[in-house]
Amino acid sequence: MHEVSIMDQTLDIALNEATRQGASQIHRLTVRVGTLSGVVPDALRFAFDVVAKDTIAEQAKFEIETVTARCYCQNCNQDFYPEDIIFVCPHCGTLSSQVLNGKELELSSLEVS
Ligand SMILES: [Zn+2]
Numbered sequence: 001m002h003e004v005s006i007m008d009q010t011l012d013i014a015l016n017e018a019t020r021q022g023a024s025q026i027h028r029l030t031v032r033v034g035t036l037s038g039v040v041p042d043a044l045r046f047a048f049d050v051v052a053k054d055t056i057a058e059q060a061k062f063e064i065e066t067v068t069a070r071c072y073c074q075n076c077n078q079d080f081y082p083e084d085i086i087f088v089c090p091h092c093g094t095l096s097s098q099v100l101n102g103k104e105l106e107l108s109s110l111e112v113s
Pocket of ligand 1: 076094
């Protein structure tokens with residue numbers, strides 16, 4: 001499963017950071033997931049349970065922060081929120097090639113001790 005390898009990498013970053021801070025426990029871990037990232041939040045939660053087992057993150061609260069897709073229209077000179085994966089500006093109908101948000105897939109915060 002795609003999400004397991006993503007979660008594995010994300011947890012690695014978290015564990016390294018915890019080690020760097022001299023922590024022995026991860027309490028909370030938040031991941032920022034864009035709606036265009038192709039990741040299914042439920043699958044990510046499941047993946048977290050799998051990869052966090054027997055690590056210092058096993059008891060951690062896992063949270064997902066969803067980031068809505070946002071594009072920029074060069075024609076209207078403003079941002080818009082596409083309703084679909086086809087980024088057509090709702091104001092003028094121009095196809096946007098600039099995606100500002102929505103592709104995020106990153107660790108956004110970590111609480112350790
Ligand atoms: Zn437009």
